[in-house]
Amino acid sequence: MNRRAPVFIITGGQGQCKTTFLHLVLGLIVGLNVRARGVIAPGHVRDGRRSGFTLVDLATGEHEELCSIDPDPRCEAHGRFYFRPEGLAFGRRALAPPDPRETDLMVIDEVGRFELQGVVWAEQLDRLTAHPHPPMVWTVRRRLLDTVVERWNITNPVVVDVGAASVMATADAVMDAVWEWREAQTFSPVPAPPVPGDRIANDAPLFAEAVAGGSPSAPAILRRRYGPEG
Known part of the structure; x- marks a missing residue:
């Protein structure tokens, strides 16, 4: 490729x-045999406040x-959350650098202040962005967007704001x-080590129904910035 694969940032x-927007985008492309790896992290709410997160490995x-938010001496404390060692190990395996011949899309939900502090998925993001990678989709809070782009030197972000974007047009992009x-991989002479897992494990009809009433003509990409060759 004459430029790095883009990083789509849902913000x-x-x-x-x-995360819901990301679910819907993945739901529209799952039927197209997209070989996705990475994680989504649906949240939990207790008494009106975020109380925790579960990880889903897209490949498996x-x-x-x-x-x-429940204290546990076995866990790593970051902010008000206690991160289970099993959950961290699970996510780090799912975010290992992929085989470019066997992976079409990497998903990281989400990249936030803990990663900017060098913990949780920071090391995995460093590895993923250090070498040529397939297209990626990240979720990032709007107030952290520019800091995340600068921290990981993303020269070609495609920024999608959930407040104005179309799920269907984003899936098309x-x-x-x-x-x-x-x-590009078809003509690439460079092999890569195999990594298990080859597709999104989601329920496509469920997501398709959820966006059936959406407007495909709504703006999908608010800012698209391609940088120099990487």
Whole structure:
């Protein structure tokens, strides 16, 4: 490829349904045999406040509790959350650098203040961005967006704001990047070590129904910035 594969950044304010938007985008492309790796992290609410997160491995469909607000001496404390060692190990395995010939899309939900402090998924993000990678989709809070882009030197972010974006048009843009990546791998002479797992484990009809009333003509990409060759 004559440029690095893009990093799509789904952004919005706290509680503005970034993970839900990501779910819907993945639901529209799951039927197209997109070989996705990475994690999504649905949150839990208790007494009106965020109380924890569960991780779902997109390659296997397996899930593991990541963190909660309940104190536990076995856990790593970051902010008000206690991160379970099993959940951290689970996520780090799911975010290992992929085989570029066997992976179309990497997903990280989400990249936030803990990663900017050098913990949770920071090391995995460093590894993923240090070398050529397939298209990626990250979720990032709006107030951290520019800091995240600068920290990981993302020269070609495609920024999607959930407040104005179309799920269907965003899925189309992601698929365009996936097809370009596949074409580039077809002609690439460089092999890579195999990594298990080959597709999104989601329920496509469920997501398709959820966006059936959406407007495909709504703006999908608010800012698209391609940088120099990487």
